[in-house]
Amino acid sequence: MGGTGSRALRIALAGLGTVGAGVIRVLDTNRELIARRAGRPIEVVAVTARDRTKDRGVDLGRFAWIDDTTRLAEAEVDVVVELVGGSDGPALALARATLAAGKGFVTANKAMLAHHGLELAEAAEAAGVPLKFEAAVAGGIPVIKGLREGAxxxxxxxxxxxxxxxxxxxxxxxxxxxxxxxxxxxxxxxxxxxxxxxxxxxxxxxxxxxxxxxxxxxxxxxxxxxxxxxxxxxxxxxxxxxxxxxxxxxxxxxxxxxxxxxxxxxxxxxxxxxxxxxxxxxxxxxxxxxxxxxxxxxxxxxxPGAGEGPTASAVVADLIDIARGEAGPPFAMPAAALADAGEADGSDRRGRAYLRFAVADRVGVLAEIAAAMRDAGVSIESLIQRGATADGSVLVAIVTHEGPERCVAQALERLRGSQSLTGEPLWMHILG
Incomplete structure (x- = not known):
């Protein structure tokens, strides 16, 4: 698959929803420009989707239709594009089958990558084929390429x-x-x-x-x-x-x-x-x-983080990279070099917090909240009480000074079950 040449890069496309139809439109509309940038034409030759009869606004008659999604990996193609979605099921089966068949794989499926990305990266590297997913994060923004290559x-x-x-x-x-x-x-x-x-x-x-x-x-x-x-x-x-x-x-x-x-x-x-x-x-x-x-x-x-045009353009950008012979490890370094970092304890983090309480409109409520904060070691920067809501509750908002998050958690735990609170407190972090 490496290198460029005049032979077209042949694509099989799974999923003909908004983005899938968009990929076909991008390839049709910018055909000549894409071929010049890729060094060769990029052509869809086979497709699959749930409903064969639905009008998607693009001519599907020129493509082979394959009913079984997983069988797309067996088609005479160089790359399979998966736009079905879902962390498991047909999408994962297709990804595994495609990489096992020694073909490149392009996906917009962030759920599948989040759950199974390491396995798929190892399979792609073992087969020596590209696994690309620019469209999986932030739609049309080239953030994957920016982090993996530019930075x-x-x-x-x-x-x-x-x-x-x-x-x-x-x-x-x-x-x-x-x-x-x-x-x-x-x-x-x-x-x-x-x-x-x-x-x-x-x-x-x-x-x-x-x-x-x-x-x-x-x-x-x-x-x-x-x-x-x-x-x-x-x-x-x-x-x-x-x-x-x-x-x-x-x-x-x-x-x-x-x-x-x-x-x-x-x-x-x-x-x-x-x-x-x-x-x-x-x-x-x-x-x-x-x-x-x-x-x-x-x-x-x-x-734009979603939508037909931005997401489809990200998919096609990955196909252009593959047509040029540009692959590289999916997660910026070989899968074997990726560290198992362990999980940092969020309760050790220091920061400021916004806390909002819905409380009964009666004497002593503010003192109870303030006492819970004091006993947990939370320092209050400001406390604002607003008028009654439709259900008669009063809203109390607190902004804390910087301190350990565990202290805020302890304060909220002290208030759990209080008769003074008429609803669950809201905790929002203040971005430092």
Whole structure:
């Protein structure tokens, strides 16, 4: 497969949804330009999808149709592109079969890579074939290539990102229009920005898949999705966003990964982001990643994190690399060199926190909360009490001074079951 030449790079394509049809459109529209950049033509020759009869707006009659997804690996092709999705099932079976057959594999499947990336990287390296996944993280933004190649000379200390467009669309709309979560989620679903079942997005799982991949590329560690701390945005109120704005912050779902002497730290949670931080200005369905290298300094990758055009263009960029004979190890270094970093203890981290309580409107409640903070060693920077909500509760917001996260956790544990609290407290980290 190595090297370039006039012979076309032959592609089999699994999945003809928005992105799959988009890949065909990109290859059709930019055919001549792509051939010049790749050094040879790139041609789809075989396809598969669930529904053979559906009109996808592209001519499928010129391609061989293969009903069994896994059999695509047996087609007379050089590369299989997987756009089916799902961490296991047909996508994983196809990936294993393709690499075992000695063919290149391109995927946009972050869930599969987060769970099985190490196994697939080992299989690709053993077979001497490329495994590429630019489209799996942050849509059309070339962040995988940027970290794997552009920043390869640097030791990266930290990678931080807004990795889910659905959450960012919801939070920035809540902020701009002072509306509550459920209302904006319903609108996002109507506009197609959110799935009918949005759990993977709004509970942080999708962003965690992407963070696990970025952490591996950044730090030379084995992908470790099972060690990502995961939180979402479904409990954030318009009042929290207004409070954050008054304090000089914006609320964003942020993934943070750091490698240090005590292991790998990975977390996706809602954060208060200072308004002078680049991530504070990322609005709508946009994604952004900030990487900090010891020689290059701070790098910002920003752009559309999903959608037909951006994601399809990332897939085709991988195909162009393969057509040129450019492969390299999937996770920036050989799989055998990837470290098992161990899991850093998040409770040891120091930082500031935003805590919001819904409490009964009665005497002594603030004293009870303050006592729990004091007894756990949490120093309060500010405490704000707002008027009653629709159910008669009062909202109390606290910003802490910098201190160990374990102290905040202990304070919240002391308040668990208190008759003064009318709902679960909300804890958001303040991005340092």
């Amino acid at each position: 390869a000379a640097n030791e990266l200390a930290r990678v931080t990102g807004i990795l889910n467009g659905t959450c960012n669309f919801i939070l920035s709309k809540m902020e701009a229009e002072k509306r509550d979560f459920a209302d904006v989620l319903a609108e996002a679903q109507a506009l197609g920005f959110a799935e009918a079942d949005p759990s993977f997005d709004i509970d942080g799982v999708d962003a965690a898949h992407k963070l696990a991949i970025l952490a591996s590329l950044s730090f030379g560690t084995k992908p470790a999705f099972d060690r990502v701390g995961i939180g979402g945005i479904r409990h954030i109120l318009a009042a929290d966003i207004a409070e954050a704005a008054a304090l000089g912050y914006r609320v964003r779902l942020v993934g943070v990964a750091e490698a240090g002497a005590h292991g790998l730290f990975q977390r996706v949670h809602a954060h208060l982001v200072p308004q002078d931080h680049p991530l504070a200005h990322v609005t709508g369905a946009t994604n952004a990643v900030v990487a900090e290298g010891n020689f290059v300094g701070r790098l910002l990758f920003q752009g």
